[in-house]
Each structure stands twice: as structure tokens, then as C-alpha cells.
Amino acid sequence: MQLYKNQEIKIYNSITGQKEVFKPINEGHVGMYVCGPTVYSNVHLGNVRTFMSFDVIFRYLKHLGYKVRYVRNITDAGHLENDADVGEDKITKKARLEQIEPMEVVQRYTVDFHNVLSTLNFLPPSIEPTATGHIIEQIELISKIIENGFAYVVNGSVYFDVHKFDESNEYGKLSKRKLEDLIHNTRELDGQTDKKNPQDFALWKKAEPQHIMRWPSPWGDGFPGWHLECTAMSTKYLGETFDIHGGGMDLKFPHHECEIAQNEAALGKSPVNYWMHANMLELNGQRMSKTTGNTINPHELLSGNNDKMSKAYSPSVIRFFMAQSSYRSVLDLTDAGLLASEKGYNRLMEAMALIPMLKASSTSSLNINEWLQKCYDAMNDDFNTPILIANLFEAVKFINQVKDGSATLTTDDIKLLSNSLNTFTFDVLGLLKDAENAAGGDKLAGAVDVLIKLRQEARANKDFALSDKIRDELAEVGIILKDGKDGTTFSVN
Structure with missing residues (x-):
């Protein structure tokens, strides 16, 4: 279904600093490029937050009926330490330290990256190109930039001439930096003597x-x-100008700024219509840092094997936690925040499990169509997942009102509510029914049902001591029994 024809999306465009109505270059099609990882170590949780933001965007665009070509690259060469033009390649350094081949490093951490994202229920991108697989395209791009007069060759290396480019173009328009300010704040560094100016950056480095x-x-x-790698791969698969380019806020300068300059120097046009940047992830109010020990990786968060959190958290709780903040906001990862998200997620799952038991009426006292449009309005407003979640909890209130008889819904409205909740919860936000609600949950539910029946028999026999013992011991392991007029139900805390 082409739902996009009835929904107007507004995207905050980093290059203009304002929300703009999204109009794809080709109607019904979206080209989106997101800078992927440099695979020299386990994927950073902050990067996971960025990729999760664009996973939700990808999911929503697909839900609206767009044909999306989502390209997310793998950087497996050429990324030097401290994002500089001098020093050692990050992957080569790791290979030297571990005394293995660089491509062994690449393979190990690419597999880890895919495993983490799969565990967290990411959709795979349409294309996942590697830098080493596109050397020819990069050489051709450099040749065009040299031919157009915006690069120079020195001792086997090729550098982009930022000063020459800035004479006829605007270097720094994405990050809002002026070249004269960059010149004033730049010191000459050892090892940069091949460059005409310190602001110039490498297109090709002599080995x-x-x-x-x-x-x-x-x-x-x-x-x-x-x-250069991202310019070559994005334009190869999405065209010389495409719709959306995403990445972390830390990539805005110099990486994305240099991408714009390269594209304009080689092809004479700006590469992207909408630049999107996800903000940082903090840990307990401070920047994540290996040097200070204020860090946690995805495996540690999922397993609970860390000294920062009180317990392990499921993939869906992690996704739910991250979706409760706008992708453009700094997000502080805390144990209290995750615990609150876990309770919220369980509350949502419990309410959705009640839908099949709701009794339909001949009329509806609740406007489900209006509620549904509010869900779309939230996502249409720069993919505002916190407001979407607030609307999902509005639906939880509806479900409980119908359950206790204070509101009514027709059969069609119950079906619409159920389908819409499933769409936004599982298809758009990418949440999963975790073990207590899915396969493992079926066995758990069966076991708890046996205990509920034993408790009912104890109460019928006026053995209240045994009845209370079953209830209290289940509560100790996080299974809460709730007695109601329709019988006893349970929830998992």
C-alpha cells in the first residue's frame, strides 16, 4: 500500500538547520546512505544507537510503502587513527598487535557487528558495500577531482585542495565552519609537510x-x-544526488563535510538533499570512554556481565529505551532508565495480550482512527518515537477501559487497534516478543497456570496458608498474580 501519499513527513535537515517536508527525488523511492562501522573492534554501543535510529527510519519508510534502497558501508581500510591523515590504519594496527592478517581483523569484527545487530532485531540494509571492494571507483573519483583542479599529487599521495575549492564553493556549510576560522585555529603538525595547507585532506595515501x-x-x-570511500560507494549505488545521508553527530565534521566537497569537486553537484545526524549516547551522565572505564559494550548489556547495570536487559527493552528519546537528543544510558523501560515494555506487552479477550460492542466510545493518525503524526514529525510511544500507552489505556467496561469498541475497531499496535510496536519500532511472551513464555505460562489451579483448589479447600504461599513465592521470582472478577492472571516483572 502506498500510504506515503497520505502522510507528509518532515525531516530535520542538518545542512539547513530546520525541519523540511520530505520530497524524494523519485516518487515512491528513497535512497538512504548511512556511514557504517570501521571494523577494527567490537561495535560501540553509541554506534548501535545511531544505527538503531536509522533502522527505525528504514522500517517506517518501508511501512509507508516506499521502495527504499538503504546502503550502509563497512570501512575495512583507510581509516587512520584519530580520524587523521597521518598515523597508522586502525585495522592494520589491530592486526599488528594481535599478529594476524588485517582481513582476519575485518572478518572477526564484521561478524560481531552483524551478530549484535541481528540480536537487536535490525533489518539488514539493501546493500552493504566495503571500502576494499570499491578501490577502482575511488581511483576514478580521485582522477575526476584532479582533472577538475581541486586536488594535487605529492610524493605518491593525493590531497584535496580545500583552499582552491573554497574559492568557488562553500567548504564548511554543513558544520557551519568558515575556512578562515579553521586556518586561524590550525597548528602545523609534523608529518603534514606534503600538504599545501593543513586543512587539505588525503584522497589517496602513499603506502x-x-x-x-x-x-x-x-x-x-x-x-x-x-x-573518499563513502563518496564513492554512496554515489555508485544511489546516484550523484540522493535523498538521505545519515550518521552520528561526530561525523558531521570533518567526514561529512569532506564528502560534500568531494562530490561537488568531482561531479559539480551537492550529493544529498537531507542530512540527518543522530546524537551521542552517554553512560551514567558522562561521555563513554575506555580510558576512564566509563564504558559498556552491547554484549555486556545483553548478558548482564558488567559492573554498571543491576541485571541483563533483553534486546526489546534496549530498543524500547532508545526509542524513548529523539534520535537528535543526547541519551543517557542508566540502570534506572532501563528498569523503567523494562516495566513500560512489559506493560505494553500485557495490554496487547489482552486484546483477544476484549468483548466487542455495537458502538465505539473511543475514536481509534483519530488515535491511529496521531501515531502517524508522531513519526511524520522527524520520526518522533517518544511521542509515538506516548500514543501506544494511550492505546494501553483504551484496552484497560474496554476490559473494565468503562469504554466500548466495535469488532472492527478492536481489529484496527490490534493491527495498528502490532504495526507500530513490532514493524516500526522493531520490538520483539521476548521469551516470557513468546516461545519460552508458552512454557512459563503453562507452568504458572498449573500453580494457579493448585492455588484455586487450596482456596476452595480453605487452605489459605498454601494459597498465600504459592502467591508469595511466585512474587519472589518476579511473577505477580492478579485476582479479578474474570479469574486470576499473571505478569512478569
């Missing part, structure tokens, strides 16, 4: 004799610059 990852080029053996 020193000890450098393992190297490819032949018209300028000698070397490897591509980190910024």
Missing part, C-alpha cells in the same frame, strides 16, 4: 614499505582516504 593494505594506482601503491 610506506611496512604498510600491508595497499593497492596499485596511477600515483603509486597506496590506499584510499577514509572520506
Whole structure:
């Protein structure tokens, strides 16, 4: 269904600093590129937050009926330490430290990246290109930039001439930086003597004799610059200009700024219509940092094997927690926040489980169509997942009102409510029915039902001591019994 024809999305465009109505280049089609990981270590939880934001965006666009080509790359070469043009390749350094081949490092951490995202129920991108798989495209792009007069060759390396580019274009328009300010704040560093100016950046780096990852080029053996890779891969699969480019806030400068410059220098046009940036993830009110020990990785959060959280958290609770904040806001990861999200998630699951038991009426006292449009309005407003979740809990209130008889819904409205809740909860937000609600939950429910029957028999026999014992011991392991006029139900805390 082409729902997008009836829904107007507004996206906060980082390059203009305001929300704009989304109009794709080709009606019904969306091209979206998101900068993927450099696979030299386990994926950082802050990166997971960024990728999760764009996973939800991808899901919503698909739900609206757009044909989305989502490209998310793998950087497996050319990303130097501290995002600089000098120093050692991050992957090569890891390989040297562990005394293995660079591509063993790439394979290990690419597999880890995929496993983490699969566990957290991410949809795979349409295309996942690698930097090493697109060396030819990068060499061709460099040749165009040189031909157009915006790059120069020195000792086997090729550098982008930022000053020459800025004469006829605007370098810094995404990050709102002026070249003269960058010049004023830049100090000459050792190892940058090949450059005309410190602001210039590498398109191709000459490989020193000890450098393992190297490819032949018209300028000698070397490897591509980190910024160049994304320009080559995004334009190859999405065209010279495409709809959405996403990434973390930390990539806005210099990475995305350099992408714009490269595209304009090579192809004469701006590459992207809508730039989107996800904000940082903090841990307990402070920036995550390995040096200070204020860090936690996805495996530790999922397993509970860490000293920062009181327990393990399920993939759906982690997703639910992250969706309770706008992708453009700084998000503080805390144990209290996750515990609250777990309770909220369980409350939502419990309410959805009640829907099949609701009794239909001939009339509805609740306007489900109006509620449904509010869900769309939330997502249409720059993918506002916190407001969407608030609307989902409005539906929880509806369900409880119908259950206790203070509100009514027709059969059709109950079906619409159920389908819509499933769509936004599972298809758009990407939540899963965790073990207590799914396969493992079936066995748990069966076991608890046996205990509920034993408790009912004890109460019928006026053995209240046994009845209370069953209730209290279940409560100790987090299973709460609730006695009502329709019988006894349970929930898992």
C-alpha cells in the first residue's frame, strides 16, 4: 500500500538547520546512505544507537510503502587513527598487535557487528558495500577531482585542495565552519609537510614499505582516504544526488563535510538533499570512554556481565529505551532508565495480550482512527518515537477501559487497534516478543497456570496458608498474580 501519499513527513535537515517536508527525488523511492562501522573492534554501543535510529527510519519508510534502497558501508581500510591523515590504519594496527592478517581483523569484527545487530532485531540494509571492494571507483573519483583542479599529487599521495575549492564553493556549510576560522585555529603538525595547507585532506595515501593494505594506482601503491570511500560507494549505488545521508553527530565534521566537497569537486553537484545526524549516547551522565572505564559494550548489556547495570536487559527493552528519546537528543544510558523501560515494555506487552479477550460492542466510545493518525503524526514529525510511544500507552489505556467496561469498541475497531499496535510496536519500532511472551513464555505460562489451579483448589479447600504461599513465592521470582472478577492472571516483572 502506498500510504506515503497520505502522510507528509518532515525531516530535520542538518545542512539547513530546520525541519523540511520530505520530497524524494523519485516518487515512491528513497535512497538512504548511512556511514557504517570501521571494523577494527567490537561495535560501540553509541554506534548501535545511531544505527538503531536509522533502522527505525528504514522500517517506517518501508511501512509507508516506499521502495527504499538503504546502503550502509563497512570501512575495512583507510581509516587512520584519530580520524587523521597521518598515523597508522586502525585495522592494520589491530592486526599488528594481535599478529594476524588485517582481513582476519575485518572478518572477526564484521561478524560481531552483524551478530549484535541481528540480536537487536535490525533489518539488514539493501546493500552493504566495503571500502576494499570499491578501490577502482575511488581511483576514478580521485582522477575526476584532479582533472577538475581541486586536488594535487605529492610524493605518491593525493590531497584535496580545500583552499582552491573554497574559492568557488562553500567548504564548511554543513558544520557551519568558515575556512578562515579553521586556518586561524590550525597548528602545523609534523608529518603534514606534503600538504599545501593543513586543512587539505588525503584522497589517496602513499603506502610506506611496512604498510600491508595497499593497492596499485596511477600515483603509486597506496590506499584510499577514509572520506573518499563513502563518496564513492554512496554515489555508485544511489546516484550523484540522493535523498538521505545519515550518521552520528561526530561525523558531521570533518567526514561529512569532506564528502560534500568531494562530490561537488568531482561531479559539480551537492550529493544529498537531507542530512540527518543522530546524537551521542552517554553512560551514567558522562561521555563513554575506555580510558576512564566509563564504558559498556552491547554484549555486556545483553548478558548482564558488567559492573554498571543491576541485571541483563533483553534486546526489546534496549530498543524500547532508545526509542524513548529523539534520535537528535543526547541519551543517557542508566540502570534506572532501563528498569523503567523494562516495566513500560512489559506493560505494553500485557495490554496487547489482552486484546483477544476484549468483548466487542455495537458502538465505539473511543475514536481509534483519530488515535491511529496521531501515531502517524508522531513519526511524520522527524520520526518522533517518544511521542509515538506516548500514543501506544494511550492505546494501553483504551484496552484497560474496554476490559473494565468503562469504554466500548466495535469488532472492527478492536481489529484496527490490534493491527495498528502490532504495526507500530513490532514493524516500526522493531520490538520483539521476548521469551516470557513468546516461545519460552508458552512454557512459563503453562507452568504458572498449573500453580494457579493448585492455588484455586487450596482456596476452595480453605487452605489459605498454601494459597498465600504459592502467591508469595511466585512474587519472589518476579511473577505477580492478579485476582479479578474474570479469574486470576499473571505478569512478569
